[in-house]
Amino acid sequence: MFKSPTYHNRRQTLLRQAPAEGLILLFGNEESPMNYQDNVYPFRQDSNFLYFTGIMDPHHFLLIDPATGESTLYGDDLSLDHVVWMGAQPTMAEKAAAAGLEKWDTYAAGLAKIKQAATRQHPVHYLPPYRHDRLILLANCLEQPTAEVEKGFSEQLCKAIIGLRSYKSAEELREMEIAVNISRAMHLAAMKSCRPGQTEAAVAGIVEGLAVAGGGRLAYSCIGTINGHILHNHYHGNTIKDGQLYLLDAGASSPSQYAGDITRTFPVGQQFTSQQKEIYEVVLEAQEKTIAAVQPGRSFLDVHLLAAHTITQGLKALGLMKGDVAEAVQQGAHALFFPHGLGHMIGLDVHDMEDLNEDWIGYDETVQRSTQFGLKSLRLAKKLEPGFALTVEPGIYFIPALIDQWASNHQHQDFINYPALEAYRQLGGIRIEDNLVVTPTAYEILGKPIPKTVTDIETLRQE
Ligand code: GLY
Ligand code: MN
Ligand code: MN
Numbered sequence: 001m002f003k004s005p006t007y008h009n010r011r012q013t014l015l016r017q018a019p020a021e022g023l024i025l026l027f028g029n030e031e032s033p034m035n036y037q038d039n040v041y042p043f044r045q046d047s048n049f050l051y052f053t054g055i056m057d058p059h060h061f062l063l064i065d066p067a068t069g070e071s072t073l074y075g076d077d078l079s080l081d082h083v084v085w086m087g088a089q090p091t092m093a094e095k096a097a098a099a100g101l102e103k104w105d106t107y108a109a110g111l112a113k114i115k116q117a118a119t120r121q122h123p124v125h126y127l128p129p130y131r132h133d134r135l136i137l138l139a140n141c142l143e144q145p146t147a148e149v150e151k152g153f154s155e156q157l158c159k160a161i162i163g164l165r166s167y168k169s170a171e172e173l174r175e176m177e178i179a180v181n182i183s184r185a186m187h188l189a190a191m192k193s194c195r196p197g198q199t200e201a202a203v204a205g206i207v208e209g210l211a212v213a214g215g216g217r218l219a220y221s222c223i224g225t226i227n228g229h230i231l232h233n234h235y236h237g238n239t240i241k242d243g244q245l246y247l248l249d250a251g252a253s254s255p256s257q258y259a260g261d262i263t264r265t266f267p268v269g270q271q272f273t274s275q276q277k278e279i280y281e282v283v284l285e286a287q288e289k290t291i292a293a294v295q296p297g298r299s300f301l302d303v304h305l306l307a308a309h310t311i312t313q314g315l316k317a318l319g320l321m322k323g324d325v326a327e328a329v330q331q332g333a334h335a336l337f338f339p340h341g342l343g344h345m346i347g348l349d350v351h352d353m354e355d356l357n358e359d360w361i362g363y364d365e366t367v368q369r370s371t372q373f374g375l376k377s378l379r380l381a382k383k384l385e386p387g388f389a390l391t392v393e394p395g396i397y398f399i400p401a402l403i404d405q406w407a408s409n410h411q412h413q414d415f416i417n418y419p420a421l422e423a424y425r426q427l428g429g430i431r432i433e434d435n436l437v438v439t440p441t442a443y444e445i446l447g448k449p450i451p452k453t454v455t456d457i458e459t460l461r462q463e
Helices: 004-017 047-053 080-086 092-098 107-119 132-142 146-151 155-165 170-193 200-213 274-293 300-317 325-331 358-362 400-408 418-424 454-461
Strands: 023-027 033-036 061-065 070-074 103-105 223-225 245-250 262-267 389-392 395-397 429-431 434-438 443-445
Touching: 004 047, 004 061, 004 155, 023 047, 023 107, 047 061, 047 155, 061 107, 070 092, 070 107, 092 103, 107 132, 132 146, 155 358, 170 200, 170 245, 170 262, 170 434, 170 454, 200 223, 200 245, 245 429, 262 274, 262 429, 262 454, 274 300, 274 389, 274 395, 274 418, 274 429, 274 434, 274 454, 300 325, 400 418
Parallel strands: 070 103
Antiparallel strands: 023 061, 061 070, 223 245, 245 262, 389 434, 395 429, 434 443
């Protein structure tokens, strides 16, 4: 948790940009049962509530009254019975003080205030409820059907919060470096320990253990797989074999809940095969070139297209693509191999603020989201500004089902050498991902360097 002025100042800034009438409601999260009430998933605080209060415990919310500028924290002091099971906990007074809040009251009193506002036709400005318990609670308070509540969130409030959280402060960046450095330890351990004959789960277990040892946990379910071409593959049941590639996309959530999001791909054997190496070098070139292109004023769409060009050029040199590179990219032929976006904002959330609407985060009036396969998955396209934290994560994948479908449709056959792809069908996928912050002049990579050249990775694999 940061010191109380951080949260006070954030709320004051929000007040200047948020709706001027009614009540601003920021819900914290509740415990979420796994299979019965008392057996819960690990608790994860709502990122917006956390951003404005620093409070990491369940069952609280904040009401901000724009008319008076007052913020009130709602929640309940724990009973002696709770203390018996959970140990001593900070009081509401202590939590409020740590968050720089002068007013607090019980949870029930807060709900009554929301109901009263709704009855008096005072607008209640809330964020899109992504959990059903919040949705139902809001529907009860506002006396509206859930379908209406789902649509009734405040665009102005979402945009005001995006306007704050998009710019990472120095103290946030220090937390993000902690997250990346824990993630680095996870990747180094995987690269050093992975052996043929193990299951993917054995490696994933080491990775997750280090996230927990770092004082937090994983920022998202780890992707640790020999089937790197399955983009969000959370299955860890395969036995890994010499000659295969292992793609690890794993990031820690720091003790303060900032996310790291790192991907490395390494050979299960001690060395890359020549075929793996030639594709790996293309991905690495795309990653290094696009990182070098990050600077304020440049649109991330342009940086994404630079990755697409570099990948197309590289695959053409290997005989897997053909024709004019610029035209191939313009028509989207490269998306057979690179079907996702180059990156996204990162912060408290791994895909930062995505609960507030992807397009309001990554796009603006100067750039519209494309509908083209591949490009439509680009989450961040607008001009970069100092303070933006983002990932850069190009990849090349050989997805047999996609190759077969495109080949049978003769899709982009002027740009893709389908017969040559046969020899690559089993290669899987390669992605390399780092986390950056845009500085006033260029960029900085967050955290200590994590090996990514062929030589550095092979050296680690031989240790
Ligand atoms: N870890 C998911 C992603 O890279 O976006
Ligand atoms: Mn990732
Ligand atoms: Mn990512």
